[in-house]
Amino acid sequence: MRSGQDYLESLRDGRTVWLDGELVKDVTEHPAFRNTARSMAHLYDLARDPELRDVLTVRPEGQDRPVLRAYHVPRTHAELIERRRAFKTWSEASFGFLGRSPDYMAAGIAGFVSAPDVFAGEAFDGRPNLAAYHRRMAEGHLYPAFTITNPQIDRTRAAGEQVQDDLYVRVVKERDGGIVVRGAKMIGTGAVFGDEVVVGTIEPLPRQDVQYALSFSVPLDTPGLKFVSRTSYEGRARSVFDNPLSARFDENDALLVCDDVFVPWERVLTYRDVDTTFGMWWLTPAYNNFVHQAATRFWTKLEFLTGLAVLITRSNNTYDLPPVRMQLGRLMGWLNIAKSMVLAAEAAYERVPGEGGAVHINREIASAHRAMAGDLYPKVLAEIKLLAGGGLIQLPASGHDLRHPELGPLVAKYVRSSGTPAEQRVKLLKLAWDALGSEFAARHEQYERFYHGAPHVYLPGIVRDGDPDLLAAFTQSCLDGYDLDGPDDLPGGAGAPHGSH
Template sequence: MTRSGQEYLASLRDGREIWLDGERVADVTAHPAFRNTAASLARLYDLAHDSAHTPVLTQGGVHRAFAVPRSHQDLVARREAYKVWAEASFGFLGRTPDCMAGAAAGFAALPQLFRTGGHDGSAAALAYHRRLAEGDLYPVFTLTNPQIDRTRAASEQEEDDLVLRVVAEKDGGIVVRGAKMTGTAAVFGNEVIVGTIEPLPAQDADHAVCFSVPVDTPGLKFVSRTSYEGRARSVFDNPLSSRFDENDALLVADDVFVPWERVLVYRNTDAAFGMWWRTPAYLNFVHQAATRFWTKLEFLTGVAILVTRANNTHDLPPVTQAVGRLLGHVAQAKAFVLAAEASYEEVDGGRGGVAPGRDISYAQRIMAGELYPRALQEIKLLTGGGIIQLPASGQDLLHPEIGPLVRKYIRSPGTPAEERVKLLKLAWDALGSEFASRHEQYERFYHGAPHVYLTQQAWEGGADACEALARTCLDGYGLEGAR
């Protein structure tokens, strides 16, 4: 059964080792750097547990993201659930619990991939999916190696514990040591799955491991980046960063023991890579991410429209055209989601259900990474200098001496100062703040570096069909056409 928001918050008070600004955080649900975002995540659980959205978000008492879709209709139903949660944070919480839940369903759709010569992780993969779904747990992940020397393989780094690897075997499991980076939302999760999503050479077998353990596992440390929530002055002044900063953390494993029943892949470079790319796991990632991206563009475009109305410029032809371009971007993002669903493919001949279409899903990665910064630039041009010349905080509006000045000079026809300041502070938090800069970088690299996803699109994006069509044209005539 699904959990309530309070039950989710209670699950975070488990003694997990989170570090921020040289301080170990005792309770992420109470700490000023994390508590508001934790509350926003708890609201997602409440929406699924008991709200008007429960029928959309759940099926048989389980969140729809955990279900293995069997038809196009199932994909649509899952997307509708994704959309409800995405709208609750206006698209700014990216790695919500439904993200990795979809990947876990992808593992369950093709468990035989986890059977290798040295280790059979199929039971662990199925148990992982079942444990998450039945417990309504928040699964997070860290899959990226630290950026130390990118010219060397993991096993060739200057120290042997820079990239997480297996250092020992025991009767009941393995011991791992090292680090993984960019654990987005990891501090808010219940279980963290650790693996690698990039191809590894054969000599990196010690690093070709994937497992999932509770976030409070002894020896696991999470070193948080700067908290934008912690720096936010108020919800009025920082309406997004104060409530939707999902954070990113460096995971460090200090001789962490992992029981065998939690090891999905062990010392097999093909399986460590294939578990993401040959099961529907990554396609399910994209389905959730693409739905969220579409929602985020809807929100940003809505902010742009509100700003143009507040500036009394909405009906000027150049502004109308700019808004039209933004709405075109929204439709483009929506089209990728619907097209991926409509071009679904069977998994394992249908025995593993269906997954969103591969070529459209992969192409969405290109579109999103390139479109987001362009959309931000277009909206910034519409907002102009207004988002810079703002009072330091909402307190200025309440001050007996400064308040009247702000109300007099920071207003526009039909938009009083308080409403205008509130809107422009929202726009700044979305477009120009440090929080906004993180989101621009996040969307650029959400699906990896461009050289990775562009190359993969060239390999798997239907090049043969394009080439064959062009070849058909060439084969249809010869030199006789020169007469």
């Protein structure tokens, strides 16, 4: 298996990353990226750990080398559970704060190859390239990043109706060996840490926008490929003590710009086909696989935040107060809702049509999880902020104040609670602020609310993925069980229709 050091060495490839007007020469050493890069590297080292190797990797039938379990196509309920355990192990390593760790898109790729015929368009057959892509990424234990959202220029117009024709990634030229693309994509979460980046379009495109209907994967050092990073919270962190989460788990988000990037044909997955370009995300298990990883990570994140609430209330000596127990009970209830949805989605798994025998988590529950998580996360933060109170913001500017000859005694005297000395309390509340109130925390709240789409996208999706007709028929069965002239003393109605929930 690839080691963490192998991974770090792969990032030193001359990729073009811009931050605050500076061209970053080496993301493994730059103060805005180096700690998070090492957090990603740690995930690869966990996969080599003899105690975790069987959890995080699997040896596919007919192969003599293991691959990360996220790349493996599950074919049974048991294999879905095994994949979730791998997701859980990696998410626990970052306490749920690395949303786009390498297993996220790896699971998506496993979804692609579960239904390869979706990639067979009328004029371009991407199936051979897809098979080679999956093999290359899985056998190399590579980190696939992706950017699949068009910039928010004018959402009232189609891609081809924008004021400029290269605002979104499109084909500008064909060559014998491949294509040349130009334009941009947002939001490349974790993209600067990847080995390759998948560029595509998850939104539906009208027929006339075929020049924008494509998807491909290229290495991050491809000439003409540029990443414009947002502010780095890691770069602004004073220390791990003062910013324990943002200093280590700022996966970053970047704008991807293609400046006449040449893409070889063998790296093209869909081409000039609005159906395959859209269908690769929604007609394969890819998106459900995304949700499987994300829902497991969300469950893990709520475990961390609920544990944080417990520690805060114990430090404040309010843990045993009945109103506080009510709030903690509410948090633990929400946590178990998130956990239960993962387990239920696995238990109610669905089979992928075709001969491959692949399975994925229940589509309807996966769709509902998108809405639940985005709605729940701000409520979790609000509850913990209420439990923390003013102590969350009345903190010394730096942990170094605790060791200062003049300030140290003042902090030790006034920033403490009964049974919790100053250093322990400051350490806890610094962690809480980084999770709840810092700029890093604000980004995570926005991320949890929108990384699977906006409400106007995912709420109608629940109707699409569910069976509203069956629900209506169930209620109609009640209406059909009586009328003005019928008896009114019957104990029940006509009963539920066959197959009702």
